[in-house]
Amino acid sequence: MMGKMTVRELGDKLNLTAFCLPNPDAEVTGGYVGDLLSWVMGRAGEGQAWITIMSNRNVAAVAQLTEVACVILAEGVQPDSDLLTAAEAHGINLLGSARDSFTLAVELGKRNKE
Amino acid sequence: MDEKTHTFRYTVHGEDFLSAGEASMHAKRTLKELGYSSDLIRRVSVAMYEGEINMFIHAGGGEAKMEVGENEITVTLIDWGAGIPDVDMAMREGYSTATADIRSLGFGAGMGLPNMKRFADELTVSSTVGVGTKVVMRFAIRNKE
Numbered sequence: 001m002m003g004k005m006t007v008r009e010l011g012d013k014l015n016l017t018a019f020c021l022p023n024p025d026a027e028v029t030g031g032y033v034g035d036l037l038s039w040v041m042g043r044a045g046e047g048q049a050w051i052t053i054m055s056n057r058n059v060a061a062v063a064q065l066t067e068v069a070c071v072i073l074a075e076g077v078q079p080d081s082d083l084l085t086a087a088e089a090h091g092i093n094l095l096g097s098a099r100d101s102f103t104l105a106v107e108l109g110k111r112n113k114e
Numbered sequence: 115m116d117e118k119t120h121t122f123r124y125t126v127h128g129e130d131f132l133s134a135g136e137a138s139m140h141a142k143r144t145l146k147e148l149g150y151s152s153d154l155i156r157r158v159s160v161a162m163y164e165g166e167i168n169m170f171i172h173a174g175g176g177e178a179k180m181e182v183g184e185n186e187i188t189v190t191l192i193d194w195g196a197g198i199p200d201v202d203m204a205m206r207e208g209y210s211t212a213t214a215d216i217r218s219l220g221f222g223a224g225m226g227l228p229n230m231k232r233f234a235d236e237l238t239v240s241s242t243v244g245v246g247t248k249v250v251m252r253f254a255i256r257n258k259e
Binding site (some may be wrong): 035036037038039041042046054056058059061062064065066067090 | 164
């Protein structure tokens with residue numbers, strides 16, 4: 001299992017861009033990777049860092065419903081303006097990285113052992 | 115359902131895909147205020163959100179109702195869309211009739227009804243082609259936090 005780590009700490013360790021960080025002290029308990037929103041909605045768990053390349057307002061809705069700790073947009077994907085607005089309105093931590101989902105997941109997994 | 119049942123009604127708009135989720139978000143906040151367990155709230159709101167997305171994609175919107183009783187929460191979704199010709203097929207994971215546009219937004223994976231079935235304690239789908247679809251989901255209230 002993962003040691004205690006906040007979204008802010010994860011962002012620092014993985015050198016993520018913070019697009020919107022209203023809740024930096026949320027604890028990250030694991031990760032989930034997926035772009036099909038229904039799939040993510042059915043499987044992602046509370047407190048996970050959700051890595052995706054999907055960037056539209058529904059991402060904020062799914063993040064809110066699943067209560068993931070944060071959303072990480074991979075591959076340099078920028079949040080579209082609707083997503084950013086929704087994330088700000090609903091208190092969703094939204095970060096990003098130029099790295100791909102696999103690399104981000106590996107790096108997130110490595111933090112388990114630190 | 116009993117006398118203590120509280121009923122909440124929502125209109126699910128068919129025009130704006132990006133506004134889908136308003137009903138489930140409201141339901142989620144309501145259930146949180148009422149003090150239900152996070153597991154129950156998650157199951158109800160995710161299942162309802164899938165329903166909203168379905169109504170948007172396939173029916174041009176519809177109506178949602180959440181009834182909160184002493185022992186169970188019932189969510190009823192009604193639309194007047196095209197109807198589902200083969201409900202058994204629609205219940206299969208991965209089966210979808212959604213368009214490429216919808217898929218590009220991250221939906222249309224054929225997980226809507228399967229997810230609803232997974233999260234509800236009981237799911238009933240009745241549909242008539244050309245008339246519409248009614249989905250009823252029941253969630254047992256096991257313990258209040």
